[in-house]
């Protein structure tokens with residue numbers, strides 16, 4: 001045997017034994033863990049090109065559901081999954097599927113696929129924009145800046161600032177958005193004033209706003225749609241009324257209460273599971289959540305939930321358009337846990353709107 005061949009065989013052998021032990025390790029390891037998948041929107045048209053971490057195409061969502069089936073994952077209703085996690089009674093490859101926010105595309109794009117595949121799904125619904133049927137302000141502004149990215153934005157006409165921004169780069173659009181945020185924070189405009197702002201932003205960027213409104217782009221589900229979804233088996237849960245978590249106990253509890261009452265009106269059921277808006281959590285919230293009768297809460301920290309996870313700080317896995325089928329599958333099987341990945345520290349705040 002040549003030296004090279006000996007070396008190659010030894011390397012292969014060690015790789016193989018490492019691989020096998022990883023697999024064995026992971027099957028036992030995975031059985032004690034719950035993978036909670038997190039989604040936001042399924043594109044009505046080009047939203048996944050605008051933001052691939054918040055929107056995926058219907059085609060990609062279908063592929064994910066097919067892969068869940070092919071890999072024989074046990075997709076459980078969230079409440080049952082959390083109960084069985086702490087009872088140490090999870091089936092193999094346990095998964096729960098969650099959607100955040102409740103944008104209107106959920107009814108038209110996600111729901112038909114969910115019904116076709118017959119999987120249980122939890123929708124964390126923020127309710128203010130369900131009653132106020134106009135675009136979600138932050139999301140629409142961000143989308144408009146992307147739609148109008150061949151333009152130069154003149155902030156003078158919008159915020160009064162003497163500033164022009166060429167929107168062709170991602171960084172420039174982020175900067176423009178932060179100017180708009182700062183303006184909205186400072187002026188505290190009403191919902192109608194924000195809506196008028198978004199309308200003028202669209203006009204300045206020559207985006208056909210009426211067409212977007214007609215599609216109900218960046219709108220939330222209507223109360224009637226939520227009722228139909230609940231009747232069709234979708235589990236509707238808490239995400240605050242106005243997509244925010246004030247650091248004041250009374251204001252925090254009011255967010256949960258307004259959200260809960262709205263969901264009860266729409267579904268006839270009492271929601272007890274919660275998801276932190278934008279993934280923002282703070283240990284201060286935990287007693288307040290318990291006080292509000294919340295039995296589980298999910299974050300945007302990436303990972304598997306285990307029995308050692310705090311039930312009010314359950315990690316999730318944010319599926320997104322940049323993830324290949326093999327990478328997604330490695331999360332379903334648990335192999336991903338053995339692969340090197342970016343370390344997630346104990347940050348109090350996670351980025352991104354969710």
Ligand SMILES: [Zn+2]
Nearest residue numbers: 100277278354
């Ligand atoms: Zn959210």
